[in-house]
Amino acid sequence: MRDKGTMRLLVCGGAGFIGSNFIHFLIEHQPEVAIVCYDELTYAGNLASLGTCLQHPHFEFVRGDINNAELLRHILQRCSIDHVINFAAETHVDRSIFQPLSFVDTNVHGTATILETLREVWTDPQAHRLVQVSTDEVFGSLGPHGSFDENSAYRPNSPYSASKAAADHLVDAYHTTYGLNTVVTHCTNNYGPYQYPEKLIPYMILAALEDRPLPIYGDGQNVRDWIHVKDHCSGVWAALTRGSTGRHYAFGSGCERTNLELVTLLCWLLDQKLGRSAEQATSRLMTFIQDRPGHDRRYALNPSRARTELGWEPVVDFEPGLTTTVRWYLEHREWWQPILERKAKLHFYHQ
Numbered sequence: 611m612r613d614k615g616t617m618r619l620l621v622c623g624g625a626g627f628i629g630s631n632f633i634h635f636l637i638e639h640q641p642e643v644a645i646v647c648y649d650e651l652t653y654a655g656n657l658a659s660l661g662t663c664l665q666h667p668h669f670e671f672v673r674g675d676i677n678n679a680e681l682l683r684h685i686l687q688r689c690s691i692d693h694v695i696n697f698a699a700e701t702h703v704d705r706s707i708f709q710p711l712s713f714v715d716t717n718v719h720g721t722a723t724i725l726e727t728l729r730e731v732w733t734d735p736q737a738h739r740l741v742q743v744s745t746d747e748v749f750g751s752l753g754p755h756g757s758f759d760e761n762s763a764y765r766p767n768s769p770y771s772a773s774k775a776a777a778d779h780l781v782d783a784y785h786t787t788y789g790l791n792t793v794v795t796h797c798t799n800n801y802g803p804y805q806y807p808e809k810l811i812p813y814m815i816l817a818a819l820e821d822r823p824l825p826i827y828g829d830g831q832n833v834r835d836w837i838h839v840k841d842h843c844s845g846v847w848a849a850l851t852r853g854s855t856g857r858h859y860a861f862g863s864g865c866e867r868t869n870l871e872l873v874t875l876l877c878w879l880l881d882q883k884l885g886r887s888a889e890q891a892t893s894r895l896m897t898f899i900q901d902r903p904g905h906d907r908r909y910a911l912n913p914s915r916a917r918t919e920l921g922w923e924p925v926v927d928f929e930p931g932l933t934t935t936v937r938w939y940l941e942h943r944e945w946w947q948p949i950l951e952r953k954a955k956l957h958f959y960h961q
C-alpha cells in the first residue's frame with residue numbers, strides 16, 4: 611500500500627465474488643479508505659476480479675489463509691488495520707454436501723482464528739470493528755409465506771449453512787464475552803459480475819452460450835430473493851460505519867423468484883442478446899434433474915432493521931440488474947474462459 615488512507619480496512623476473502631465487488635465499490639465510493647485484501651485464492655478466488663484495483667495507491671493484496679493466525683497478526687499490526695470485514699468462506703452448498711469438513715475448517719475454524727487474533731491485537735476493542743458477512747441460509751427454509759428477520763431462530767440445513775451459523779455464534783460469543791465490537795450481516799442470494807461459474811446465474815449463462823443443458827433441480831419451484839451484489843456491498847459498508855455493536859442486520863430486496871422463473875427469464879434475455887430464433891430458443895436446453903438433498907424451499911429476509919437503523923435501501927431493480935449482468939458475462943469472456951479452461955469440476959449450481 612503506497613498511501614495509508616484515512617481508514618484502514620482488512621477485507622478477508624476480497625478476491626471472491628462479493629469481496630471483489632466490495633473492493634470495487636469502496637474504490638469508487640470511498641476512495642480515501644486504504645484496503646488490504648487478504649485471500650487464500652482458493653478455486654473461488656481470482657485476482658482478475660480485482661482488475662484495476664490492484665494498481666490503486668490505497669490497495670494491497672496479501673495471499674493468506676484466515677486460519678493462519680501468525681500472518682493475520684502480522685498484517686493487522688504492520689498495516690495498523692482499523693476494521694476487518696470477513697467475506698472469506700467456502701460458499702457452495704453443493705460442495706458442502708460432498709466435502710463438509712473443508713467448510714468447517716474455513717468457515718468455523720477460520721472465523722474463530724480471526725476472532726482470536728483480533729482479541730489479542732486490538733487492545734482497545736471499541737476503536738475497531740469486525741463485520742462478519744453471514745447469509746440468510748442460517749435461518750433454514752421458509753414455507754410459502756412470511757420472511758425471516760434478525761430475530762428468527764437459526765435452523766441451518768446444509769453443512770454450508772451450519773458452518774456459517776457456527777461462525778455467527780462464535781462472533782456473537784466474542785462480542786458478549788470479550789467485548790469485541792462486532793456486526794453480523796445476513797443477505798439473500800446475490801447476483802452480478804465476477805461470480806464463480808458454478809453458481810446458478812453464471813452457470814446458466816455460460817452453459818447456454820455453449821449449448822449445454824440447463825439443469826434445474828426438482829420441480830424448479832424453490833424460491834430465492836435475488837439482490838444485486840452492489841446493494842449487498844452498500845449494506846456491508848452501512849453496517850460497518852453506521853451499525854450498532856453486537857447487532858445483526860438483514861439485507862433483502864423483495865425480488866423473489868422461483869428457480870424456474872429465473873432460468874426462464876435468463877433464457878429470454880439470452881435469446882434477445884444472441885438473436886436466437888424460436889427454434890433455437892435457449893429454453894430448449896432446460897432439463898429437470900433429481901433434487902439435491904436438504905434443498906431449502908424458500909428464503910426471504912425482511913430488511914426493515916437495515917432500512918430504519920442504517921438508512922439502507924437496495925437501488926438496483928431486478929430485471930435491469932439481471933439484464934446488465936447477462937451483458938457483463940457476454941462481454942467478459944476473458945474473465946470466465948480461463949476458469950472453464952482450468953477444468954475445475956464445476957459442481958452443480960444452486961445457492
Ligand code: NAD
Nearest residue numbers: 623625626627628650651652654655675676698699799800
Ligand atoms: P466466493 O466463494 O465467491 O469467495 C470466497 C472467497 O474467500 C474466495 O476469494 C476464496 O479464495 C476466499 N477464501 C476461501 N477460503 C479462504 C481461507 N481459508 N482464507 C482466506 N480466504 C479464503 O464467495 P462469495 O459468494 O463472494 O461470498 C462471500 C461471503 O458472503 C461468504 O461468507 C458467504 O457466506 C456470504 N454470502 C454470500 C451470498 C451469495 O449469494 N453469494 C449471499 C449471502 C452471504
